[in-house]
Amino acid sequence: LRLCSKNLSQFRGVEVPTYQRHGVKQGIVHIGVGGFHRAHLAVYVDRLLEQFRQQDWSICGVGLQPFDASMRDALAPQDYLYTVIERAAAGSKARVVGSITDYIFAPGNSEAVIAKMANPDTHIVSMTITESGYYYNENTHELEADHPDIVSDLNGQGPPKTTFGYLTAALGRRYRAGLRPFTVMSCDNMQKNGHITRSMLLSFARLRDPDMASWLEKNGAFPNSMVDRITPRTLDSDKASLAEDFGIEDSWPVVTEPFMQWVLEDQFSDGRPSFEEVGVQVVKSLHEVEEFELMKLRLLNASHSAMAYLAYLAGFNYVHEVVADPLFNKYISNMMHEEVKPLLPAIPNVDVDQYCDSVLARFGNPTLKDEVTRICLGGSGKIPQFIMPSIAEQIVRETEQSGSGPLRRLTLCVAGWFRYLKSVDESGRGFKIDDPMSEELQNKANEGGKGPNALLGIRSLFGDDLRGDSRFVGELTSAMDALYREGALRTLERYA
Ligand code: NAD
Incomplete structure (x- = not known):
């Protein structure tokens, strides 16, 4: 009817x-x-x-x-x-x-x-x-x-x-x-x-x-x-x-x-x-919204972005299949717990560990059929918001507390996006990038070859600070190198 x-x-x-x-x-x-x-x-x-x-x-x-x-x-x-x-x-x-x-x-x-x-x-x-x-x-x-x-x-x-x-x-x-x-x-x-x-x-x-x-x-x-x-x-x-x-x-x-x-x-x-x-x-207060917002964007949305490009390259179709893969599950879970959670302020009555578990459980809902291509959409609006701030904060943590500040898994996500922007998957099949900045992103991806510098040079997305950080650029270069040489799954084995 x-x-x-x-x-x-x-x-x-x-x-x-x-x-x-x-x-x-x-x-x-x-x-x-x-x-x-x-x-x-x-x-x-x-x-x-x-x-x-x-x-x-x-x-x-x-x-x-x-x-x-x-x-x-x-x-x-x-x-x-x-x-x-x-x-x-x-x-x-x-x-x-x-x-x-x-x-x-x-x-x-x-x-x-x-x-x-x-x-x-x-x-x-x-x-x-x-x-x-x-x-x-x-x-x-x-x-x-x-x-x-x-x-x-x-x-x-x-x-x-x-x-x-x-x-x-x-x-x-x-x-x-x-x-x-x-x-x-x-x-x-x-x-x-x-x-x-x-x-x-x-x-x-x-x-x-x-x-x-x-x-x-x-x-x-x-x-x-x-x-x-x-x-x-x-x-x-x-x-x-x-x-x-x-x-x-x-x-x-x-x-x-x-x-x-x-x-x-x-x-x-x-x-x-x-x-x-x-x-x-x-x-009543902006502060309360900000705490929830930060937790959600840096854990849930960041996890979506972290899995999206690597999973696409590795040939996954649906988000629940990605989360069911032990390697991806470990990667996302460790990224949240080790690289993001330490940066978040405590929220009264909210257990962040439970929140991380709930993110994985929600992603794992097999009846939703959420497509990997959907979470790949519009990376230029997402990576700078969901991933880069955690990387930037880890870098500052390192200078203050010498030696701390893990950011490898977060950086692998950026590398995955950069590799994806080549618009050719690991089996050599071309695909379309759906992003309001797709033309510029693809041009820079091609200009930069297998390295990150041309893409990192887009100021409106990355500013100036991170491009000059040798640890981050070094991590990003080796993650991209691994993705080109070994593919997403083999690379994940070392990063998860
Ligand atoms: P959608 O593709 O179903 O709808 C997008 C809507 O945005 C369309 O109506 C389109 O006309 C409008 N739009 C796009 N670009 C525009 C522009 N430049 N000016 C005016 N309108 C424009 O996508 P959706 O799933 O509804 O997601 C939309 C937004 O909702 C996301 O970008 C995100 O910020 C937010 N959101 C989505 C989800 C989700 O799971 N889908 C969850 C939380 C928040």
């Missing part, structure tokens, strides 16, 4: 929304309705609507990228309903989620997007736009103001292309109408995601609309948050099993794990729903 409002009452064995979905306000506009948003924020909001009837807080999705047309085409005919399939070894559970009640595809409809954000009923504009959507230079910590998309939006001829172009246009209208600024809430995997959002948006707005920028600086809110729920890409087989097991024909369901977490800083400029009622850890 097709998923849509009128068929909802006919589904059996699956929870469906029972709340009012028509004619309700959309207090949240969300940019980047991908898998993760639909398994995370939209699920928390679904609970608010179902259990607490906070009906002014439904979500209007927005897609800025041309490829988002496929999400519009999937959701619109099913009244924006979709199914979340929770997979665990013990079995699957499904719920139809109804919190998204509209969707605007921005290309060709820019005015509708700006008007929606500027509408007084919109209180929060949230986003999951991937690391590349922030135009954040890791080296200077500034906006990449000379990026062609940003230059085009600053010129303001034609409709905006970037998130900042849209936010600035909508906030400008609110400022001139005497309204409050909506809260700008990043749900992307970045350390200090709220700070980065604030800083990039204000940099953009100062160049485009300085009066509004001053108002926003004083009155805006940009909560930091730690977000967590592993959400693989939806496969055709997921749609088929949903139809078979639950009788639902859904064009684009979401598959995810039972675990979910959101630690959110309580900083809102125009009100918020009572997120704490539905399991969100709403915290």
Whole structure:
């Protein structure tokens, strides 16, 4: 049976929304309705609507990228309903989620997007736009103001292309109408995601609309948050099993794990729903978010990146298969325990050893079918955030405590990424690098041959400090050399 409002009452064995979905306000506009948003924020909001009837807080999705047309085409005919399939070894559970009640595809409809954000009923504009959507230079910590998309939006001829172009246009209208600024809430995997959002948006707005920028600086809110729920890409087989097991024909369901977490800083400029009622850890201080964020990015996300490129080169398809391999398991576990854990501050009531175990257990969920290719995506946004800071901190530790500061396994991850950027696997087959910087990365990978120097020279990713550190460069050179000579598995035997 097709998923849509009128068929909802006919589904059996699956929870469906029972709340009012028509004619309700959309207090949240969300940019980047991908898998993760639909398994995370939209699920928390679904609970608010179902259990607490906070009906002014439904979500209007927005897609800025041309490829988002496929999400519009999937959701619109099913009244924006979709199914979340929770997979665990013990079995699957499904719920139809109804919190998204509209969707605007921005290309060709820019005015509708700006008007929606500027509408007084919109209180929060949230986003999951991937690391590349922030135009954040890791080296200077500034906006990449000379990026062609940003230059085009600053010129303001034609409709905006970037998130900042849209936010600035909508906030400008609110400022001139005497309204409050909506809260700008990043749900992307970045350390200090709220700070980065604030800083990039204000940099953009100062160049485009300085009066509004001053108002926003004083009155805006940009909560930091730690977000967590592993959400693989939806496969055709997921749609088929949903139809078979639950009788639902859904064009684009979401598959995810039972675990979910959101630690959110309580900083809102125009009100918020009572997120704490539905399991969100709403915290008063930035410090609390930062501790959780650091632990998650440096252990969970770093482990994903550490296994991704080596596993791809070694021919693995799924994350659970990688974790089931004793060598990979040992490598990830030892990297977390020996090279990352000593760098993390203790968090009250959190056992870091248990957290490391839970990371491996979650990765090992065989029913999730999370693809290695997904965790390889966008390395330029991930390695500098999840891996390089631990390496940099280990180097400083060494100078302070002479002799300590292990970083071999972390460095092998960088070597694995650099080897992967050659875009030829160990059997000589070519593949495509999916990364916003793919052209530059591949050119540098080829220019550098089997050594790291050309890639390490990309300042926006690596800055200047590490390139000059002889121990790190030496480790990286020998790890790359081993990967070229012996392949990923043989190399791992020595590093695990
Ligand atoms: P996805 O590919 O399903 O969706 C990505 C979304 O980002 C799309 O809607 C796309 O339009 C939008 N987008 C990409 N580049 C953009 C840009 N430059 N400007 C505006 N929008 C842009 O991916 P996903 O799994 O939903 O992941 C999205 C983000 O969510 C990740 O980058 C990460 O920060 C965060 N996240 C994902 C997971 C996960 O397990 N998938 C877990 C935690 C956090």
